[in-house]
Amino acid sequence: MNKSIVIDGKNIPFEDGQTIMQAATAAGVYIPHLCHNPKFTPHGSCKLCTVKVNGRNCSACTFPAAEGQTITNITQELNDDREKITQMLFVEGNHFCPSCEKTGNCNLQAVAYHLGMTDNHFPHFFENREVDASHPDVMIDHNRCIFCTLCVRASQQEDGKNVFSISGRGIEKRLVVNSESGLLKDSDLDVNDCAAHICPTGAILIKRTGYKVPIGQRIYDHSHIDTITLAAEGASHDE
């Protein structure tokens, strides 16, 4: 077990079966990501974690680490493009950070800051999306969903339920709730479910907890997402 890959010139050990993301996180190397969470099966959809493996673009969260890989991760080119992919997510939905409860705790926002994003660059879609406030304890603001499927996976893999799903094709994609009425209140979701707390953006929020942590004391108010993520996800690998 002394196999290794090279990321940005640094030797990173890996074990068979590990993805590039897993090997990097375990070694304290941050690869920007949004749809990945080490607790769940990787999805590979946001494409923020794209790295160059021997010159070819690959999603680090799904691509297996293998001997002989020379990988670039933090380069001007990759980070510029990651910024544009993040901007795509911002214009696709309706993200008005100053009026969002998640601000400061939001991974989308934090990644945007980390990549130095200062505007939305692309024209907005201004999609008309709904809010589902039917559940007594949890609400969905579809305006902020980035289709990362973390809530879908958390419900299936952690809660043993099947509350969420992504439906539709192309730009018509949307988050749907598994209940006859389609409303959250008629689903099996419980406020203590992992799926209610996993959303990286402000799309799924817990009611009556708003602004309990004041702005200025929130997760990303004082540290960058790379430090925070490595502390959280590096640890969960060791479990």
Place this chain on the structure above:
Amino acid sequence: MQQFIRQLAQENDFQSTRLLKILRAVQARYFHIPKAAIEQLALILSIPRTQIQNVIEFYSFFHLEPRGKYDILISSSITDLMVGQEELINYFSEKLGVKIGEVRADGVVSLNNTSCTGMCDQSLAGLVNGYALTNLTKSRIDEIVENVNKQLPLEQWSSDLFTVADNIIKPDLLLNQKPTQGEAINATFARGLKETLDEVEKSGLRGRGGAGYTTAWKWKFCSEDEGICDIEAQRQKQRYIICNADEGEPGTFKDRVLLNSYADSVFEGMTVAAAIIGATQGFIYLRGEYLHLYEKLEAILAVRRNANLLGKNILQHGFDFDIEICLGAGAYICGEESALIESLEGKAGIPRNRPPYPVTSGYLGKPTSVNNVETFLAAANIAIHGGDWFANLGTAKSKGTKVLSISGDCAKAGIYEYPFGTTIQTVLDDCGATDVLGVQVGGPSGTFISNDEFERKLAFEDLATGGSFIVFNNSRSILDVVHNFSHFFAHESCGFCTPCRVGTSLLKKQVDKIVEGHGSAGDIVALEELCQLIKNYSHCGLGQTAANPVLTTLERYPELYQNMLKKISYEPGFDLDKSLETARRMAHRDDAAAHLAQVE
């Protein structure tokens, strides 16, 4: 309805993998998938209702709201536009008394656009309740309108409306073969399975579906064993052969003709492949637009079963194999092999993460070889005649011949077969194309070549093509072509990954902006930058090629784009005055002061 659904599920052994087939039957009977049907199916198939909802919303031919009893779709491929699609669909809409995209108030008829239906040599094409309509003209439209208004059952419509011609114009090596039933299977077993695989390798045959992967290698990988001998490993041995007949690339229609007139050889190619890799089950994934072929193909399969060319102990060679036909439901992405497999499993066609590749983990997680229709046809003939017979034609890197579907501005549109290495000019001369502006080789995901490049060759190493070959003469506008193709990709993106989902829609808007004359100086730089982003970061081949129409034309005709730009440095992407329309309506105003002039 409960009774109907229950019986339908039973006929399909309560298998959720048959979800598309079940939903096709529900849609045909109720003109949509009623909510109650979703609930009942979720229960009896033991799948979440959201899986069913997702499938309905993903495929163009399923609907949550009722369509008309006669659901009419008009193909909006570039070749349809070239014969006046826009005018004819408007004529249709007016005569039927229904707006495009809507259902007539009496519920009898609905009308809409659809992506290329694979009839580009007999445009204008369409579908009525899934059955192909060809050569639509005003008089044929009048006839259809009359049939609809009389509510005449489809069986009583003139069969002329549904005639689909083969138009085989230039047959060569493959299309001249008419082997007898069983010839390829017998030749394979006489020579030996391994020896036949060697012949396929010697033939140099590469996949005809676009990617051009060496067929013999794919079969070899698919047949390799883990080597462990226990019961689990035995069960692991289940393998599958899939024939990819999704043929969704606009301008491609050769697989339709191969299945109409060479189906026996295609089935035989599948059987030979199955024997080689050790598969006992095969599927044909037939695009929904080719529903008209379904019964004919079923009949041929039945004949083959009777003749022991399928089934148990085929021709006494001690090998079992059968083929099932599965219909798609309107989704170009399902031509991508892993999306196709998802679709066969009764799900939305979303491309999988790779590795693992289908050859190690495909249908239901088992090793699977997905090959194009033409690949199987070639393999059957190679099994009979040997590898050299095929490899004698073509170039060093591209052996044998390629079947082309030629359409657009030429005297004789149809099917042409050429040895690889043939120049574009030869093809243009043969099909009677004059005054040519350029050719789209390989469909929207391929390359637009200009009239300076006609000495280039058909070959994987030069101009690769799955078969689409669309000719444009000098009366055509390249930007119209780009506009049509950009809309196609935005409509067909599966939406899984960010760069393709958001990017193809942004690209569509950006192309619209420039084509409609609202572009300004920075817009071309922005366009190119967006194209690179989509191309380099998308998850699958759809996204990776979706920007090709812009990239290949921008490279050749930069001035064309430049000329569309306004002489100002920035133009907003939206029309300011138009955005005030709602406000004006609410205020009951339409006077001059209620309008804004955009600053020029």
